[in-house]
Amino acid sequence: MKSPNQSNESQVPLQPGFPEWLRVSFVEELPLCVILKDLDGKFTYVNKQTARLFGLPAEAIVGKTDFDLYPNELAQKYWDDDRMVIQSGQAIEQIEKNVTVPASRIVKVRKTPLRCRDGKIIGIEVLFWDVTAHQEAEANLEQERFLLQSLLNHLPDFIYFKDLESRFLRVSRAHASRLGLSNPADAIGSKDSDYFTKPYADAARMDELQLIRSGQNVLGREEHACWPDGSETWVATSKLPLRDEGGKTVGTFGISRDISELKAAAEALERAKQVAEAASRAKSEFVANLSHEIRTPMNAIIGMAELLANSGLDEQRTEQARTILESGECLLRLLNDILDFSRIESGRVELDPVPGDLSNCVQGAIRLMKVQANEKSIKLEARVNLATPDFVVADFVRLRQILVNLIGNAIKFTAQGGVTLSVDHVSRINQMVTLQFAVSDTGIGIPNDKLDVIFEEFEQADKSTTRRFGGTGLGLAITSRLVKLMGGQIKVKSQTGLGSTFSFSLTFPVADETETSEFGDPNKASSSSQTSSEPLRILLAEDGETNQMVATILLEGLGHQVKIAHNGCEAVQLSDTESFDLILMDLEMPEMDGIQATRQIRNREYGTNRHMPIIAMTAHAMESDEQRCLEAGMDAYIAKPIRQNNVFVTIENLMKKVKSRSSL
Secondary structure (H helix, E strand, O other), X not given: OOXXXXXXXXXXXXOOOOOHHHHHHHOOOOOOEEEEEEOOOOEEEEOHXXXXXXXXXXXXXXXXXXXXXXXXXXXXXXXHHHHHHHHHOOOEEEEEEEEOOOOEEEEEEEEEEEEOOOOOEEEEEEEEEEOHHHHHHHHHHXXXXXXXXXXXXXXXOEEEEEEOOOOEEEEOHHHHHHOOOOOHHHHOOOOHHHOXXXXXXXXXXXXXXHHHHHOOOEEEEEEEEEOOOOOEEEEEEEEEEEEOOOOOEEEEEEEEEEOHHHXXXXXXXXXXXXXXXXXXXXXXXXXXXXXXXXXXXXXXXXXXXXXXXXXXXXXXXXXXXXXXXXXXXXXXXXXXHHHHHHHHHOOOOOOOOEEEEHHHHHHHHHHHHHHHHHHOOOEEEEEEOOOOOOEEEEOHHHHHHHHHHHXXXXXXXXXXXXXEEEEEEEEEEOOEEEEEEEEEEOOOOOOHHHOOOOOOOOOOOOOHHHHHHOOOOOHHHHHHHHHHHOOOOOEEEEEOOOEEEEEEEEEEEEOOHHHOOOOOOOOOOOOOOOOOOOOOEEEEEOOOHHHHHHHHHHHHHOOOEEEEEOOHHHHHHHHHHOOOOEEEEOOOOOOOOHHHHHHHHHHHHOOOOOOOOEEEEEOOOOHHHHHHHHHOOOOEEEEOOOOHHHHHHHHHHHHHHHHHHHOO
């Protein structure tokens, strides 16, 4: 049937067969290579794509063989393939590597026998096309399948992929096993509700719906899992939205790791931590109670011995009193060492750096130890490098404690010669200076095999040392830990029979003289006569008769008047009905302790201009006890056993502050 717009002249019927004129537009323009070969393997025809591949004109290729165009080994393969097609009369199709200059590629090849009209084979038709990109994509995809399958089959974690309806798309072998399945493929299309209880499955579904709506990842969340076999585990779960290439959410996927053992270990560790903390608290309480119980009678022993020694007795009785005093002081040093070590070990020691005079600290340590050196007739001196700054910011109380410990240790083990404390300038960068402190002696020395253990608690270079020289083995352990707390490390060099040198380096900020406050030297603050600048009327709140006696004699010796309150209730009442300049308040008293009494006094003063100076006087000697007293409203703190000089200095300093406040 003719189209209305068609004329008879435009109708050219297509004749059966393959017209010659169509060969150019069809075969020549095919996007694949077409080659015809005769039985001798000579190229009789190549299309344009083939010519482009070889980079030669078609006429330059015709008449050549594979051996003219390819490496010999590859050409031989092509020849063998051609022989196979000719001999079998069957087409072959394969993937092979095609090498041409300048590149090689992977091609798919189809070789078919060419037959004449009577069916006789007269040559070969070769078609091949580049499948390099396709093959590489297939290889990459196969590698990704292999890697994913390795993860899913071998990881012990529970891995899953789900669609938007929370149906499983894929699960790991470990997850399938947990679900009671022998084959992971059996999980495909099922839901949590097919394996878990309804509450558990509903919670999982709600979780996934929230994840799909919000798009927010869930990472490492700890969950309690109840499995179909009745077992329970703790898992760390991460869940994420499953998105297609366009970024659209098409499901969820997640991974859960069994952390039951880690959870149990963490719980065991927490229990052990609580036990250790309880043991530490019990130890601290024991040490504090021990300190309190020992200090209470020691207050009477040391206090009375000091009063007797200064009471003008004859020489023999004075010496006897001083022996009692020195023995009490030895016991007190032991107690202080135990308290210090307990505080350091529990991490309750904090540094309190202040600007001060470094030379004053060094000379103060020398003065404190001078008596001990003189008693053994050995020389004690300090050498401070001229490049050392006069004023630095440091915790001078702890620094002096370190120096006193090292000097005391050196004096104890030195029978003749001397002990030298040296301070050398190491370096200075801007306002930070590094100084080396060293204490050298000419004593008995330390064997090389003992140098590493002397800084451990309760250790000494020789066990017989305790019997010969005394001590607990805590001094150097405390010193080493204090140096470390201040940012340094203590070292020792020693030769047996020649002496030892203990050294450490510390870095301090350099201070300006105008910003420094006078560093408190206990010897410097004392007065030769120790008579108070102004007699005071003092209320002594103390329940122990012996301690009342010691404190009363001591205070009256300083020129003060004393009235005694036997408990906290009496202290509160007397301070309200009578006039006093100062209260010395014990902490442990019947009916009402010192802390409660102080708080009642401060509450009574609230809203007035009155402020009664209160000094804590207690056998509780921990730093936390002092802080507790100050927080309750006390103004100062004296640890028992009380010493006349310490009481004098504390009262004088407090009353100066009171006068200074009242003059404002």
